[in-house]
Amino acid sequence: MSSPKTFEAQTECVINCLLEDFLNPTSITNRTLIYECETDAGADSSFDVAIIAGRLRMIxxxxxxxxEASAQEFITEFRRGQVKFLFLSIAEAVLQHTVKSLSQALCAQDSTLACEKAQLGVLVKLTECVAKKAPELVSQLVTAMTRMINGNEIRGFIQSQGGWVSMLGAWLC
Incomplete structure (x- = not known):
């Protein structure tokens, strides 16, 4: 299968695969993932969304x-925002605030850690915790996650490391 052409399309594939993995772990483990990405005939065929999602889980x-210590607080804030305002922008704000706060604390503890990598790791782990504790909320995180990854900070980090396909190699360290 060839990869989606744009960074945004690749991000969408990666997020959908990651969320499928969190909600139905055996589908990825057994490589019976039904999710199909839109592809372009001339695109890079080394884009393996299941492997990339697995690497994100490792991060x-x-x-x-x-x-995990902050996951329940996030779920409570997320639900409060959804019920009170019913706007996705509130969910995005709660997600961004939580991810940035946790990643900044991690970066303060380890000056060698790239804050964007910490943000990506925290975003993935927080989503996994939400999938385990409140799976009904995960689908509401898709747009917020996509926007956060496609935003300047995390996107710039991924692209500076060679893009999603390069996740198959060295930039995990």
């Missing part, structure tokens, strides 16, 4: 303790 797993 997120580095932040287990830090994120």
């Amino acid at each position: 997120g797993d580095q932040y287990n303790k830090e994120v």
